[in-house]
Every structure is written in C-alpha cells, then in structure tokens.
Amino acid sequence: MDRRGICTLGNLIVDLLYRAGHYxxxxxLAQIHGPRGxxxxxxxxxxxxxLARLDPDLPVFVCGVLGQDREGAFIRARFGxxxxxxxxxxxxxxxxxxxxxxxxxxxxxRTFFTSCGSGDLLDDSSLDLAALPARILHAGYILLNAxxxxxxxxxxxxxxxxxxxxxxxxxxxxxxxxxxxxxRYKELVPPALRHSDYVIINELEAQQIxxxxxxxxxxxxxxxxxxxxxxxxxxxxxxxxxxxxxxxxAWGMGHEGVAQGLPSxxxxxxxxxxxxxxxxAFAAGVLHAAHEGAGLLEALRLGTAxxxxxxxxxxxxxxxxxxxxxxxxxHGLGGN
Numbered sequence: 001m002d003r004r005g006i007c008t009l010g011n012l013i014v015d016l017l018y019r020a021g022h023y024x025x026x027x028x029l030a031q032i033h034g035p036r037g038x039x040x041x042x043x044x045x046x047x048x049x050x051l052a053r054l055d056p057d058l059p060v061f062v063c064g065v066l067g068q069d070r071e072g073a074f075i076r077a078r079f080g081x082x083x084x085x086x087x088x089x090x091x092x093x094x095x096x097x098x099x100x101x102x103x104x105x106x107x108x109x110r111t112f113f114t115s116c117g118s119g120d121l122l123d124d125s126s127l128d129l130a131a132l133p134a135r136i137l138h139a140g141y142i143l144l145n146a147x148x149x150x151x152x153x154x155x156x157x158x159x160x161x162x163x164x165x166x167x168x169x170x171x172x173x174x175x176x177x178x179x180x181x182x183x184r185y186k187e188l189v190p191p192a193l194r195h196s197d198y199v200i201i202n203e204l205e206a207q208q209i210x211x212x213x214x215x216x217x218x219x220x221x222x223x224x225x226x227x228x229x230x231x232x233x234x235x236x237x238x239x240x241x242x243x244x245x246x247x248x249x250a251w252g253m254g255h256e257g258v259a260q261g262l263p264s265x266x267x268x269x270x271x272x273x274x275x276x277x278x279x280x281a282f283a284a285g286v287l288h289a290a291h292e293g294a295g296l297l298e299a300l301r302l303g304t305a306x307x308x309x310x311x312x313x314x315x316x317x318x319x320x321x322x323x324x325x326x327x328x329x330x331h332g333l334g335g336n
Contacts, residue, residue, distance in 0.1 A: 003170065005059030006051055006287055007089075007134035009127055009162075010148075010176075011042030011119055011141055012064035013097040014071040015276060017314060022106040033105065039276070039315035040078050041099055043140045043176055046280030046316040047287070052082035053320040054288055054306060061134050063089040063127045065118045071096035091126055093118025101276050110275060116144065123147030124158040129166050136197075136291055137166045138283065140176035142188055149188050156191025163195035172240075172290070174198035176283060177205045185209045194237035198290060200283045200303075203246040206233065214244075226251045227259040241296055245282045245307070250300045262300045265308040265333045277316020282307035288323070305330035 017037030024030040040049065044064040051060050062085060066072040075096065079085045095117035102111045122145055129137075139159060143149065148159040155161040163173045175196045177189060185208040193199055203221065207214045210232040214222050226244065230253035233242035243252040251261035285306030289299035305326045312319035320326060 001133060001170070003133055003135040005061060005134045006136045006138060006291055007061035007063065007127075007132055008044040008047045009063045009137060009139040010044045010122070011097060011116075011144055012044050012062075012066055012075055012090075013040070013042035013099050013114070013119075014074055015039045015041035015099050015101045015316075017101050017103065017274065017276060019103045019105055023102060023104040023109070023111055037274075037314045038074070040075050041101070041277065041316065042097065043138070043280055045075060045078070046277040047138055047284045048085055049078060049082065049317040050277075050281045050284035050306060050310065050320055051288060052084050053317055054284060054323055054326060056082070056084050056322070058084060058288065058291070059086065059134070060084055061086045061089060061132065063091070063122075065091045065093040065121050067093045067096035067118055069094075069096055071098055089127060091121060093121055103274055103276070108272070108275060114144070116146065120146040123150065124152075124162040127162070129162070129169055129171065132171065134171060136172045136174060136287055137163070138174040138176070138287055139163065139192075141178035142175060142192055143180050143184055144178040152191075155195075157188055160191035160195055163192055167195055167197070172197040174200060174283075174287060174290075176279070177201050177209070179204050186211075190236050193233065196238055197240040198243065198286070199233055199238050199241075200243045200245070200286055202279055203244055206244045209233065209236075221246060221248050223248075226261070227253070230259050231257065241290070241299070243286060243300070243303075245279060245303065250282065250304055252296045252300055254296055260297050260300065262297070262304055262335070264304060265330065265335055267308060267311060267333070272311045273319075274314040275311060276314075278307045278310050280316060281310035281320060284320075285326075301330065301335065302327065305335065308333070
C-alpha cells in the first residue's frame with residue numbers, strides 16, 4: 001500500500017477556557033478575567049486540526065469517541081471546516097469529554113479538570129488498521145484513555161497491542177502522554193514505547209516515565225540531564241525518535257545516541273493569548289516533518305515553529321499558518 005497521511009487516535013475534548021489572575025490555594029478564591037472561551041481539546045482534536053492548518057493537502061484521519069450532544073456537535077463543526085480531515089472513523093457515544101482549563105496569568109501555567117465522558121469506550125478494536133491508508137498513527141493520551149490503558153496479557157496494554165499491529169502492517173507509530181501525578185507512568189507507558197517509532201512528550205512526563213529529574217523544586221530546567229533522559233526513553237524500545245519539549249526548548253535523540261536541541265522562540269508576552277494545546281501543536285509539526293522524511297533537527301524546528309504560532313490565539317490551532325508561512329514566522333523571530 002502506498003501510504004500517505006496521518007491518523008490521530010485518542011481524546012476528543014471540548015475545552016472550557018478561563019483566565020485567572022493567579023491560581024488560588026485550596027479553599028481560596030481567585031477572580032476570572034474576561035469571557036469564557038470554548039475550544040476543542042485533546043490529542044485527536046488538537047493534532048488533527050493543527051495538521052490541517054499546517055498543510056491543507058495532507059490527508060488527516062481522526063478516530064475517537066464523540067457524544068450526541070452540544071459539545072460533540074461543536075467538535076464536528078470544527079472538523080467540517082477542513083476538507084482534508086476524514087471523520088469516518090469517529091465513534092458515537094453518549095457524552096463528549098470536556099475539560100475546565102484554568103490559565104494562570106501570573107505564572108502562565110495551566111491547570112486542568114477533566115471528564116472523559118464516553119471516551120473510555122475507545123480501545124484497540126476501535127480502529128480497523130487493515131483499512132487505514134495513513135503513513136503514521138499518532139495515539140494518546142496514555143493515562144487518559146481507560147479503554148486503551150486496559151491490561152493486555154501479552155503486550156502489557158491494549159494500546160501496545162494496537163501499536164504492535166500497526167507496525168506489522170507498515171504504519172509508523174507515535175505516542176503522547178498526559179501530565180499527571182502518580183505511579184501509573186511506569187506501568188502504562190513502557191509497553192507502548194516498545195512499539196512506537198516516535199514518542200513526543202514534555203519534560204514533566206519524561207521525568208515521570210524515566211525517573212530522571214529534569215526540574216528542580218524551584219522550577220529550573222536541568223538541561224544537563226536531558227541527554228540521559230532521552231537515552232533512557234530510547235532504551236525503552238522507541239524505534240526512531242524520542243523527543244522532549246518544554247517552555248525553554250525542544251530536544252530529541254535517535255539511535256545514533258546524540259541529543260539535538262533548539263531553544264523556544266522568544267515571543268513578546270503581550271502576543272501570547274493562551275498556551276492550551278501548544279504541546280499538541282508541537283507534535284503536529286514534528287509528525288509532519290517525519291511524514292515528509294525530514295531529519296530530527298528539521299522536525300524540532302517545525303515543531304517549535306508550529307507551537308509558537310499556536311500561542312497567538314486562545315485555542316490550540318487557529319494561530320497556525322500554512323507550512324512556509326509558519327517557518328517564515330520562525331525565522332523572522334530569530335529561529336535558526
């Protein structure tokens with residue numbers, strides 16, 4: 001099969017966006033500023049729409065569960081604005097997942113309260129891989145898909161089984177993880193990495209998975225630890241690239257064992273409208289580069305550029321421009 005395109009599999013969420021002057025301590029009050037926003041969220045929404053903005057000619061396939069409710073209609077309408085997105089693999093559920101996203105204007109950090117709705121119906125039987133023409137399957141979030149996170153006696157998890165079968169059929173595989181506390185990372189992530197060509201995660205998730213500390217209690221990123229962390233991820237079985245992104249920059253490693261990195265773009269704070277979905281926008285850039293056969297450094301560059309463009313709007317994707325314009329924006333702000 002002459003494969004082309006990228007399939008996203010995973011969370012389809014409506015984000016309810018709020019801006020707070022600061023995030024309160026437990027039992028305290030914080031004031032909401034400005035109107036409430038409403039946007040799509042979740043890996044399958046964010047990455048699909050980011051890819052469609054970046055390259056309208058690229059076939060994009062989306063698989064996940066949507067409810068027959070107002071939120072589900074909202075997501076379907078956003079997909080419908082992009083002819084390149086194939087929604088024939090959407091699964092009908094009762095309630096669409098939603099997330100309350102609190103953007104802290106003081107620290108620029110985000111806090112999430114989420115309901116998975118009917119999304120837990122998604123599992124390894126939800127996608128007919130034999131009929132999928134995509135070149136790459138990007139799946140996640142691990143830890144937030146109960147059906148895919150279920151144990152599998154042979155492969156560890158149902159997601160790992162799905163990824164193994166995809167690779168057997170000649171589909172490249174990629175995974176992402178949700179940021180959570182707790183010890184579930186070491187149980188659920190390594191089985192998937194053994195069958196993944198790419199892993200694209202942030203520094204907090206990489207720290208939880210590998211046990212290598214990347215941030216000091218005061219918040220400073222321990223850059224000297226990044227090569228060790230990337231090497232540990234590759235050692236868990238990743239077949240092509242392990243990639244870590246953070247507010248400070250992005251780093252990656254392939255099987256040659258050499259870490260490569262690029263700093264983030266320095267945007268004027270007044271231009272940043274929101275950071276929700278920036279990690280998924282970064283992943284979209286990396287996946288597009290991988291799809292086109294680019295090298296690791298080029299993938300980090302396009303991921304960084306796409307993520308930076310996403311910051312210019314409150315939602316996760318509408319700030320993204322077509323490929324050449326996104327790269328011109330990157331170079332115009334001093335990216336190399």
